[in-house]
Amino acid sequence: MSTEHSGNDDVQVSNNEAENRYVATLDGESAGIAAYERSGTTIVFTHTVVDEEVEGRGVGSTLIRHALDDARGQHLTVVPQCEFVAAFIEEHPEYQDLVG
Secondary structure (H helix, E strand, C coil): CCCCCCCCCCEEEEEEHHHCEEEEEECCEEEEEEEEEEECCEEEEEEEEECHHHCCCCHHHHHHHHHHHHHHHCCCEEEECCHHHHHHHHHCHHHHHHEC
């Protein structure tokens, strides 16, 4: 059995622009956030939090993948200030072109 999680189809991710965060929900409950600061064509990911009770279920990976795909769609340069986002990008070379 592989420990690599590519994501979880049960996780829903939305961008709460008013609060500058991507929000992950699992079974209708808040499961994690990826906070960011946006300036022009740059998005800085500052902090990622995944609720302890859902760790290991692909919430963080799904959350970051969605956020990075959204950044790509908006042609934004990503600054992975958050260690979790930086590690995700390092492990997934297909996202390294987003980093400024």
